[in-house]
Amino acid sequence: xxxxxxxxxxxxxxxxxxxxxxxxxxxxxxxxxxxxxxxxxxxxxxxxxxxxxxxxxxxxxxxxxxxxxxxxxxxxxxxxxxxxxxxxxxxxxxxxxxxxxxxxxxxxxxxxxxxxxxxxxxxxxxxxxxxxxxxxxxxxxxxxxxxxxxxxxxxxxxxxxxxxxxxxxxxxxxxxxxxxxxxxxxxxxxxxxxxxxxxxxxxxxxxxxxxxxxxxxxxxxxxxxxxxxxxxxxxxxxxxxxxxxxxxxxxxxxxxxxxxxxxxxxxxxxxxxxxxxxxxxxxxxxxxxxxxxxxxxxxxx
Amino acid sequence: xxxxxxxxxxxxxxxxxxxxxxxxxxxxxxxxxxxxxxxxxxxxxxxxxxxxxxxxxxxxxxxxxxxxxxxxxxxxxxxxxxxxxxxxxxxxxxxxxxxxxxxxxxxxxxxxxxxxxxxxxxxxxxxxxxxxxxxxxxxxxxxxxxxxxxxxxxxxxxxxxxxxxxxxxxxxxxxxxxxxxxxxxxxxxxxxxxxxxxxxxxxxxxxxxxxxxxxxxxxxxxxxxxxxxxxxxxxxxxxxxxxxxxxxxxxxx
Numbered sequence: 205x206x207x208x209x210x211x212x213x214x215x216x217x218x219x220x221x222x223x224x225x226x227x228x229x230x231x232x233x234x235x236x237x238x239x240x241x242x243x244x245x246x247x248x249x250x251x252x253x254x255x256x257x258x259x260x261x262x263x264x265x266x267x268x269x270x271x272x273x274x275x276x277x278x279x280x281x282x283x284x285x286x287x288x289x290x291x292x293x294x295x296x297x298x299x300x301x302x303x304x305x306x307x308x309x310x311x312x313x314x315x316x317x318x319x320x321x322x323x324x325x326x327x328x329x330x331x332x333x334x335x336x337x338x339x340x341x342x343x344x345x346x347x348x349x350x351x352x353x354x355x356x357x358x359x360x361x362x363x364x365x366x367x368x369x370x371x372x373x374x375x376x377x378x379x380x381x382x383x384x385x386x387x388x389x390x391x392x393x394x395x396x397x398x399x400x401x402x403x404x405x406x407x408x409x410x411x412x413x414x415x416x417x418x419x420x421x422x423x424x425x426x427x428x429x430x431x432x433x434x435x436x437x438x439x440x441x442x443x444x445x446x447x448x449x450x451x452x453x454x455x456x457x458x459x460x461x462x463x464x465x466x467x468x469x470x471x472x473x474x475x476x477x478x479x480x481x482x483x484x485x486x487x488x489x490x491x492x493x494x495x496x497x498x499x500x501x502x503x504x505x
Numbered sequence: 506x507x508x509x510x511x512x513x514x515x516x517x518x519x520x521x522x523x524x525x526x527x528x529x530x531x532x533x534x535x536x537x538x539x540x541x542x543x544x545x546x547x548x549x550x551x552x553x554x555x556x557x558x559x560x561x562x563x564x565x566x567x568x569x570x571x572x573x574x575x576x577x578x579x580x581x582x583x584x585x586x587x588x589x590x591x592x593x594x595x596x597x598x599x600x601x602x603x604x605x606x607x608x609x610x611x612x613x614x615x616x617x618x619x620x621x622x623x624x625x626x627x628x629x630x631x632x633x634x635x636x637x638x639x640x641x642x643x644x645x646x647x648x649x650x651x652x653x654x655x656x657x658x659x660x661x662x663x664x665x666x667x668x669x670x671x672x673x674x675x676x677x678x679x680x681x682x683x684x685x686x687x688x689x690x691x692x693x694x695x696x697x698x699x700x701x702x703x704x705x706x707x708x709x710x711x712x713x714x715x716x717x718x719x720x721x722x723x724x725x726x727x728x729x730x731x732x733x734x735x736x737x738x739x740x741x742x743x744x745x746x747x748x749x750x751x752x753x754x755x756x757x758x
């Protein structure tokens with residue numbers, strides 16, 4: 205699985221180990237500018253050095269011998285103008301797929317995470333079921349699960365079984381990503397100190413009430429960054445549906461690319477993905493900072 | 506079900522508890538009458554906290570029985586959640602719920618467990634918070650309060666369930682010295698109001714001041730017990746004298 209955007213820096217790699225989340229965006233400015241004192245002079249130095257650095261890099265790239273060829277193949281303005289609107293329109297299918305999948309993943313994953321957290325010998329079969337599920341679906345390539353269900357299920361020709369490739373692609377994505385997200389939830393649940401459960405139980409709350417009102421709210425807050433990482437992975441993997449012949453973003457880019465003998469449509473699609481994923485990481489940074497401010501008062505260090 | 510020990514608020518008989526090979530409680534017998542304030546003293550590891558956790562059924566016991574207000578709570582098949590409602594416990598580390606406001610911390614159990622209507626529970630909670638000088642903290646989150654304030658909220662949270670008895674497990678041990686007094690004052694007020702309490706503490710001065718009876722735990726049993734003036738002033742057992750001498754030497758009494 206691919207975890208988010210390298211360098212976006214929003215999410216710890218290991219679920220649940222960083223309950224405080226990333227640095228609040230407020231301190232990013234001075235960090236990027238490279239000094240504790242973001243005075244006007246420092247700002248100008250940073251702007252100037254950045255401009256010089258990227259300017260030189262641009263000049264170097266554009267003046268290199270292969271550049272005109274690269275530009276024509278990947279950054280063709282005319283092909284871009286023609287393909288971009290079509291790709292955006294077909295990308296609606298991807299959005300539909302990943303939004304429906306995400307909603308189900310949130311529920312299914314929580315179910316398996318709670319199942320796996322049940323204590324006592326009586327619940328051993330349920331725990332084994334949950335462990336087996338995550339082991340299997342984390343161990344199989346996503347595209348294989350999509351192929352198995354997307355090609356296999358419609359081929360069964362069974363009465364009452366949906367034949368839509370999109371339906372089975374969503375089922376496959378939910379099965380695979382719920383396995384990951386269940387582990388994220390579980391890490392969050394285990395990161396809540398047992399004394400919280402003890403306090404809840406001592407007040408007379410049942411096991412399920414303690415889970416529902418005390419453990420899960422804290423667990424979910426802590427795992428929002430890794431959860432979003434998995435969601436971004438899911439959004440990107442919605443492109444795998446193209447493999448089933450569904451006309452969505454990637455398939456559209458592919459068709460236009462073949463017709464035009466040009467790869468700019470793929471760059472257009474890449475741009476669409478970046479436009480939807482980067483704001484999400486920024487949004488989560490903001491959520492975490494806000495939550496911490498509310499709990500600890502105005503001073504966010 | 507009523508058994509012998511009725512009349513007492515809590516009756517503990519032959520209580521044994523081990524963690525693996527470690528025998529923490531080795532036959533504790535203790536009767537607590539209504540409105541009594543009992544302080545449990547003893548070295549760290551003597552079993553004070555474990556005793557309280559057993560009474561709250563947080564720790565399952567190995568042998569013996571515990572009777573609360575006439576009901577044997579250690580019998581098989583008892584409704585654990587119903588029993589816990591009648592026994593309030595306050596922990597050394599507060600254990601407030603950090604994702605809830607003070608008000609929600611206090612009203613959670615009355616609403617979810619006792620089924621009190623939310624508006625009623627809130628009014629009750631505000632009254633309790635007001636009584637313990639926390640009225641202006643109702644909307645705050647626990648992380649924004651001092652340790653002393655957090656511990657007072659934890660006491661209020663336990664009181665909101667209107668327990669028959671309160672168990673206090675070294676409630677001032679995690680506090681900065683200047684915050685201890687405000688928590689002890691709260692406990693003193695509870696004692697004055699007639700709350701039955703079982704208090705594990707290292708605050709000897711406080712124990713002498715507030716307890717109707719002091720129990721010295723050593724080696725998993727109650728080695729000596731009596732009124733505070735007798736236990737602190739004229740201890741009968743050699744090991745009680747040793748323990749108190751160490752406390753005095755450490756400047757804690």
